[in-house]
Amino acid sequence: MKKKIFGIVGLIFGIIAILTGVYALYLNSLFMAGGYLFFVAIVGVLFTRFFCASCPIKDTCIHILPGYIARIWKERPGPYTPVNLLISGFLFVIIFLPPLPALIRLPVPLLIFLVCIGLAALTSIQFLCPECENRFCPFRR
Numbered sequence: 521m522k523k524k525i526f527g528i529v530g531l532i533f534g535i536i537a538i539l540t541g542v543y544a545l546y547l548n549s550l551f552m553a554g555g556y557l558f559f560v561a562i563v564g565v566l567f568t569r570f571f572c573a574s575c576p577i578k579d580t581c582i583h584i585l586p587g588y589i590a591r592i593w594k595e596r597p598g599p600y601t602p603v604n605l606l607i608s609g610f611l612f613v614i615i616f617l618p619p620l621p622a623l624i625r626l627p628v629p630l631l632i633f634l635v636c637i638g639l640a641a642l643t644s645i646q647f648l649c650p651e652c653e654n655r656f657c658p659f660r661r
């Protein structure tokens with residue numbers, strides 16, 4: 521239960537970061553903000569295909585939402601291939617890149633964006649990774 525709370529907290533920080541990016545893009549163009557939301561949805565679903573689909577605890581995912589999406593792929597849990605890891609890492613990074621040019625000019629939203637990403641990472645590293653039961657995850661200690 522405690523792990524799930526931290527999992528949800530991490531997810532909320534990630535969502536706040538993305539919504540801050542949407543806001544920064546919206547100040548330039550509604551079309552760009554909508555496009556970024558669509559991009560996040562597609563990249564997020566692809567991430568579950570290449571990473572979460574192989575996770576042995578996707579049925580009880582501590583972040584809730586990715587586990588639900590991962591179950592649509594009907595993939596059996598198993599070790600990640602180098603291609604899986606490469607694509608997952610790439611997807612994870614690019615999801616936060618598009619709003620950066622707009623955020624650079626907005627100090628407060630930029631700070632919120634970076635702090636939320638940092639807190640999401642810290643929550644995972646500090647409270648989730650040490651006891652995570654995804655034995656295939658490369659971040660597992």
Ligand code: SF4
Pocket residue numbers: 571572573575576577578581582583584586587590654
């Ligand atoms: S616990 Fe498994 S299903 Fe949930 S986010 Fe992590 S890898 Fe994906």
